[in-house]
Amino acid sequence: MNEGQPPVENGGVLWSDGMDLLKDVAERKHFFPTGLEGIDTLLGGGLRKGQLTELTGQSSSGKTQACLSFASHVAARHMGVVLYLDTSNSFSPSRIARILDEIPISLIKEPKDVRLKRVMSSIICESVFDIFALFEVLDQLEVSLNDKVNNGGKKICLLIIDSISSLLAPIIGGKYSQGRSMMISVAMILKKLADKHNLSVLVTNHMVAGNGAPKPALGESWKAVPHIRLMISRDRGSNICTATILKHTLMASGRHLRFAVPG
Amino acid sequence: MNNKIQEAADILKAVDGSNKFKGVEEPCGVLRGAQNAWDMLSEEQSQKHISTGSSDLNGILGGGIHCKEVTEIGGVPGVGKTQLGIQLAINVQIPVDYGGLGGKAVYIDTEGSFMVERAYQIAEGCISDIMEYFPYHHDKASSGQQNLQPERFLAGIYYFRICSYTEQIAVINHLEKFLGEHKDVRIVIIDSVTFHFRQDFDDLALRTRVLSGLSLKLMKLSKTYNLAVVLLNQVTTKFTEGSFQLTLALGDSWSHSSTNRLILYWKGNERCAYLDKSPSLPVASTPYAVTGKGVRDAVSSNCKRARIM
Structure with a gap:
């Protein structure tokens, strides 16, 4: 399935050595x-291909703004094509x-409105309102990605789910464990997609009141899922975030930076 | 064996192809039924918004309450949440000829604060403003005149009175069927979403689950039926950073479950509205007033005439 060489077929079992991985x-x-x-x-450097990044933050801290900007x-x-799965009707084309209007024009001479149309046509949005719809969409996506390997065409490079926690919140907790297992299935599918098709996956998560300070929702078992967990917060009444x-698989965690979300 | 798999894949592809709405556009082929942002932009630009009655308030909301979105409105008692709710139920019915949506409203009342006499007054106020703005229109179209009766406006509000949270969940589940039968409904107002959930609920984790399920359902309704959902919410105090501060009720996880959030508050003797959350608009605040005719611009702001559109 994979277009690159790495997983070498060798007597039925797929393996690769460290040098292959580095390459x-x-x-x-x-x-x-x-x-x-x-x-x-x-x-x-930004969002990495093949990795699952989680963006977490309080309500109106700028998660959706960051997603739209990414x-x-x-x-x-x-x-490339960006697939945006929206659970809270907050995907705003305007x-x-x-x-896009503020991104400087590239070297290729292209009128602004042509570029706008081209770029916006490659951002695809789908509303998802329950976990089963999410499974269906991810399944469809996998089928079409497997297809695309054969027939070329524009490839999906970024999958955004804003927000994963509003889909999971109604089903986890309580005395039933199905919800938790569905959450883990979602995590597995997302990681598989990211790895197999070299996608970058971005999900957003809520914050809930913990003991004292607010903490990201979805609990301990989800905590292990994303490669990178980034928290954003916004000063009230300003656009400074x-x-x-x-959490980061490569770099030290705990570092922070301030930045301004463009108005 | 391989042949069979190939065959099956071909069949699946053929079935898939015939199901596609518009598989012609290349990127959309990625996902059936999904839309690209360009199409959504032109769709969004042709959308009409529901006026709040105050042009300043419409200004910070980007033209009024948007369809296909869930808007939460919160504030202290008496600041005008219900007034705004009734106003929206009336304004959504302004006929298309007069720049409105010509839709109907669903009003889900959990607190018993919907006053029909007040709705009648607001409808009269709305009609008298329309008359003022479209004097010519009004002379010519006598058929339109018949529509401009307060009674017609009241008849266009479907009212549900809810007395417990079980009923509230049931009504929201039933809405899907109801809206399928009444396609002209363009706004659903829940006044207030909080009331029953603030009492007799011991298991808070269960409450969170029920509420988040509820909010996803409302999101789905607003998208599917192209209507605005307005949730009125109460306030509560929260202890943060050493002091008590007013925040909206139902907690942190609920605060994620609306598309837009508008907070109404008092500034001295003036009523103000603050747009706290919106995916497309900057944070902003503006004064507004509640008059005999309904929600209007605050008089002090340049003495503007109250506008409907």
């Missing part, structure tokens, strides 16, 4: 600059148009 990382695991400089610096920048610069790394 794979250098060749295929690129970073997508997000357009928000503070976040790029924190993440060492979607616009990735679609504008990488000629906001995307405004963000603080981003903090809570």
Whole structure:
């Protein structure tokens, strides 16, 4: 299934050695600059292919704004398709148009409105309102990604789910464990997609009141899922945000930076 | 064996292809039924918004309450939440000829605060403003005149009175069927979503689950039926950073479950509205007033005439 060499077929079992992995990382695991400089610096370049990044924060801290901004920048610069799964009707095309308007025109001469149309046509949005719909969409996505390997065409490079926690909140907790197992299935599918098809996956999570300070929702078993967990908060009444790394597989956590969300 | 798998894949592809709405557009082929942002933008630009009655308030909301979105409105008692709710139930019915949506309203009342006499007054106020703005229109179209009766406006509000949270859940589950039968409904107002959930609920984790399920259902309704959902919420005090502060009720996880959030508050003797959350608009605040005719601009702000549209 994989287009690159790494997993070498050898007597039926797939394995690769460290050098293959290093080569794979250098060749295929690129970073997508997000357009928000503070976040790029924190993440060492942006969202990474093949990884699952989680964005967490209080209500109206700027999670959706960051998602919209990432979607616009990735679609504008990488000629890839961005799939945006929206659970709270907050995907705002007019906001995307405004963000795109501020991205400087690339070297290729292209009138602004043509570019706007081209870029916006490669951001695809689907509303998802329950966990079963999410499973269906992910399944469809997998089928079409498997297809795409054969027939070429524009490839999906970024999958955004804003927000995963509102889909999971109604089913987890209580005395039944199905909810928890569905949550883990979602995590497995997302990681599989990210790895197999070299996608970057971004999900947003809520914050809930913990003992004392607010903490990301979904509990301990979800905590192990994302490669990178980034928390953002916003000063009330301003557009200055603080981003903090809570978990990172490569870099030290706990670092934070302030940045401004463009009005 | 391989052949069979190939065959099955071909069949699946053929079935898939015939199901596609518009598989012609390349990127949309990725996912059936999904829309790209460009199409959504043109759709969004042709949308009409529901006026709040105050042009300042419409200003910070980007033209009024948006369809396909869930808007939460919160504030202390007496600041005008219910007034705004009734106003929206009336304004959504302004006929298309007069720049409105010509829709109907569903009003789910959990507190018993919907006053029909007040709705009648607001309808009269709304009609008299329309007359003022469209004098010519009004002379010519006598058929339109018949529509401009307060009684017609009241008849266009479907009212549900809820007395417990079980009923509230049941009504919201039933709404899907109801809205399927009444396609002209363009706004659903729940006044207030909080009331029954603030009492007789011991298991708070269960409450969170029920509420988040509820909010997803409302999101789905607003998207599927292209209507605005307005949730009125009460306030509570929260202990943060060493002091008690007013926040909206139902807790942190509920605060994620609306698309937009508008907070109404008192500033001295003036009523103000603050847009706290919105995916497309900047944070902003503005004064407004509640007059005999309904929600209007605050008089002090440049002495503007109250506008409907």
